[in-house]
Amino acid sequence: MSAIELRNVTVNIGSKQVLRGIDLQVEKGEFMTFLGPSGCGKTTLLRTIAGLQQADGGTIVLSGREVANGETAYHLDSSKRGLNLVFQSYALWPHMTVFDNVAFGLRIRRQSKSEIRQKVMAALDKVRISELETRYPGELSGGQQQRVAIARAIVTEPELLLLDEPLSNLDARLRVEMRAELKRLHRELGATIIYVTHDQQEALTLSSRIAVFFEGKIVQVDRPQALYRRPATLRIADFFGSGGMEMNHVDGRILFAGDGSLYLSSPVCSFALEGRLNALPDKGMAVTMTIKPEHIRLQRHFVPGAIACEVDTVFPAGSETTVTVLAGGRLLTVRLLGDADYDRGDTAYLLLREEHLNLYHGDTGELLDGVRPASLSVTNHASNPISYDQNHLLAEVPTR
Ligand SMILES: Nc1ncnc2c1ncn2[C@@H]1O[C@H](COP(=O)(O)OP(=O)(O)OP(=O)(O)O)[C@@H](O)[C@H]1O
Numbered sequence: 001m002s003a004i005e006l007r008n009v010t011v012n013i014g015s016k017q018v019l020r021g022i023d024l025q026v027e028k029g030e031f032m033t034f035l036g037p038s039g040c041g042k043t044t045l046l047r048t049i050a051g052l053q054q055a056d057g058g059t060i061v062l063s064g065r066e067v068a069n070g071e072t073a074y075h076l077d078s079s080k081r082g083l084n085l086v087f088q089s090y091a092l093w094p095h096m097t098v099f100d101n102v103a104f105g106l107r108i109r110r111q112s113k114s115e116i117r118q119k120v121m122a123a124l125d126k127v128r129i130s131e132l133e134t135r136y137p138g139e140l141s142g143g144q145q146q147r148v149a150i151a152r153a154i155v156t157e158p159e160l161l162l163l164d165e166p167l168s169n170l171d172a173r174l175r176v177e178m179r180a181e182l183k184r185l186h187r188e189l190g191a192t193i194i195y196v197t198h199d200q201q202e203a204l205t206l207s208s209r210i211a212v213f214f215e216g217k218i219v220q221v222d223r224p225q226a227l228y229r230r231p232a233t234l235r236i237a238d239f240f241g242s243g244g245m246e247m248n249h250v251d252g253r254i255l256f257a258g259d260g261s262l263y264l265s266s267p268v269c270s271f272a273l274e275g276r277l278n279a280l281p282d283k284g285m286a287v288t289m290t291i292k293p294e295h296i297r298l299q300r301h302f303v304p305g306a307i308a309c310e311v312d313t314v315f316p317a318g319s320e321t322t323v324t325v326l327a328g329g330r331l332l333t334v335r336l337l338g339d340a341d342y343d344r345g346d347t348a349y350l351l352l353r354e355e356h357l358n359l360y361h362g363d364t365g366e367l368l369d370g371v372r373p374a375s376l377s378v379t380n381h382a383s384n385p386i387s388y389d390q391n392h393l394l395a396e397v398p399t400r
Pocket residue numbers: 013014018036037038039040041042043044045198
């Protein structure tokens with residue numbers, strides 16, 4: 001039985017349809033992250049699962065029990081759904097101590113004093129702040145307040161924990177520290193967690209699966225590694241980017257030789273493809289090739305398969321260096337580990353890691369799943385960009 005089953009869930013706020021037919025299944029014990037740009041509906045979906053927002057259409061089933069049905073206007077009260085929510089703002093009671101904040105949910109359930117004490121201290125221990133039990137929220141740092149909010153959510157041992165951007169008010173160092181804590185907590189609790197964020201890095205680090213949202217719809221659900229490697233559309237690829245860095249795009253064409261083999265030709269390079277296309281291009285199908293900055297190697301010396309380029313700008317950042325280069329008239333971004341000894345105007349050579357190259361349909365932006373670069377024996381246009389001419393591309397396709 002799944003922890004959550006959402007079927008065609010829609011939500012309208014005012015005259016706007018904020019969620020437009022959400023289908024999603026979350027298994028027990030998963031760490032599922034809702035990821036997407038601001039305003040795409042992540043928080044609204046979280047609130048709808050929690051029962052703080054009514055679904056206008058579709059059904060929500062939690063652990064086999066229907067809790068909302070838009071068609072019959074059924075809506076089970078939030079307090080009866082067996083879940084807890086942690087908000088971005090923590091929402092601690094300022095006049096209560098840490099102990100009392102965490103104990104609140106247990107007192108409502110009328111548990112005995114000794115049982116409450118034992119459970120609260122266990123929860124504070126799990127988030128590693130048991131020494132702060134007598135303090136008031138105003139006497140705590142942001143990170144400590146965050147831990148209290150989480151302790152309060154886990155103390156009643158809910159099957160489902162909903163976390164809405166819980167780390168967004170913390171500074172960069174604390175965020176990274178808390179990520180590790182959340183990962184540990186998830187392992188220890190075994191609860192199902194739904195986590196809302198617009199931070200790609202956070203989503204990749206924490207999740208067992210990620211649901212990507214755009215404009216009230218889920219556009220891809222996948223494991224972090226699969227999402228990072230093979231985004232389903234160019235738009236998702238761009239959204240994921242690469243730690244705030246631009247994704248490299250190169251426009252090109254897929255060419256079809258008489259014997260059925262396919263070739264990609266672009267201003268930067270050309271190479272053979274393996275696999276099949278649903279419809280074979282006659283003159284040449286427009287495609288966009290993407291490769292992340294960390295999947296390009298840069299070196300001083302030519303080796304077969306390398307693409308000549310000219311160094312444009314070097315951005316040293318201590319542990320890594322970003323270099324932009326011009327290849328075939330296109331500006332590409334390369335990320336190198338450590339420091340790098342390049343200067344503007346230097347000639348250098350690029351090696352593309354072919355397993356990280358993705359091809360997207362030029363018009364629809366959809367991933368061309370059926371074709372991959374064959375072993376990348378690159379024809380180097382960049383060393384002589386003038387030789388690249390769409391009209392002559394077909395002549396370049398080898399004949400057998
Ligand atoms: N109470 C409200 N009144 C009017 N519009 C609302 C309300 N709540 C949400 N919306 C609209 O619904 C859409 C989705 O909002 P939601 O908060 O779910 O997005 P989000 O993806 O969580 O964004 P963020 O990352 O900025 O929190 C937005 O366009 C927002 O303006």
